[in-house]
Amino acid sequence: MRIVVVGTSGSGKTTLAGRLAEALDLPHFELDAINHQPGWVSLNETDRPEFVRRVKAAIAQPAWVLAGNYSTVRDAVWGRATHVIWLDYARPVIMRRVIWRSLERAIGGAEIWPGTGNRETFSMWRSPEHPIRWAWDTYDRRKRDYEARLAEPRFAHLKTFRLTHSGQAGPLVAELAKSVRA
Numbered sequence: 001m002r003i004v005v006v007g008t009s010g011s012g013k014t015t016l017a018g019r020l021a022e023a024l025d026l027p028h029f030e031l032d033a034i035n036h037q038p039g040w041v042s043l044n045e046t047d048r049p050e051f052v053r054r055v056k057a058a059i060a061q062p063a064w065v066l067a068g069n070y071s072t073v074r075d076a077v078w079g080r081a082t083h084v085i086w087l088d089y090a091r092p093v094i095m096r097r098v099i100w101r102s103l104e105r106a107i108g109g110a111e112i113w114p115g116t117g118n119r120e121t122f123s124m125w126r127s128p129e130h131p132i133r134w135a136w137d138t139y140d141r142r143k144r145d146y147e148a149r150l151a152e153p154r155f156a157h158l159k160t161f162r163l164t165h166s167g168q169a170g171p172l173v174a175e176l177a178k179s180v181r182a
Contacts, residue, residue, distance in 0.1 A: 001026065001180065003065045004077050007087030008142045009135040010098025016087065016169055017067035023177040024065065029058045031068025033113045040118055044072055052076070069142075078155055085161045085172065086146050091139050093166065098135045 001024060005017040014030050021028030034054050035044050043051035055073040058064065059080045066077060078084065105112065105120035112118050124130050128137070150160055161172055 001063050001083060001176070002059070002081045003083040003085060003176075004081045005065065005067045005085045005087065006069050006146065007089070008069075008094055008139050009131040010094050010101060011087035011089055011135075012097060012166070012169070013067035013069075013087060016085065016173075017065045019169070019173050020085075020176065021065040023173050024063075024180050027058075027061060027064045029055075029064060029066045029068075030113075031055065031066065031070050031073070034058065035070065036113055036116060036118055038116045038118065044070055048072060074149075078149075078158065081158060083159045083161070083176075084150070084155075085163065086150070088143065088146070088162050088164050089166065090164075091136075094135050094139065095132075098131050102130070102132055 003017070003020060003024075003026075005013045005020070007013050014032075017030065018028055020026070035042055035051060037043060043054070051070075052073055055070075056076060059066065059077055066081075068077075102120060102125065106122045106125075109119050112120065125132060127133070149155065150158075150162075163169060163172065
């Protein structure tokens, strides 16, 4: 099983991917963790070939769960995946989650990706690329993009799950875990 979890910033991609990886006993990859280097250096912007190489190395494994949406590698990830889980929650749910997560990160000061030293600060909230603003600004576009992409014949091989409320996540994890044990 090769599962990619997608959705806008703050939708819970990493959390759900981690739950799935644990339940299915599969490796878990987060595209943000591959991308963000120490000092908030973005491989996708500063060394795109290296970012692509690292993602392709991760998805070359026989089975995995991956969280993320980077357009640079989306075709490669989706082409190799067997399942796509789209977290298509309502904007108020997304905004509540992303604001809460950002508050926890800024107040707690914990390192976001181990070994990077990257920590969120309140001063980052002014950036147009901060997850709160990014989630708001890209919400409608992402919804349209995922609907169109999932309708493309080249992705007909994917078993697709579109979750529209968070109560669907637990049963889906259980269903996929049960299918692996069967």
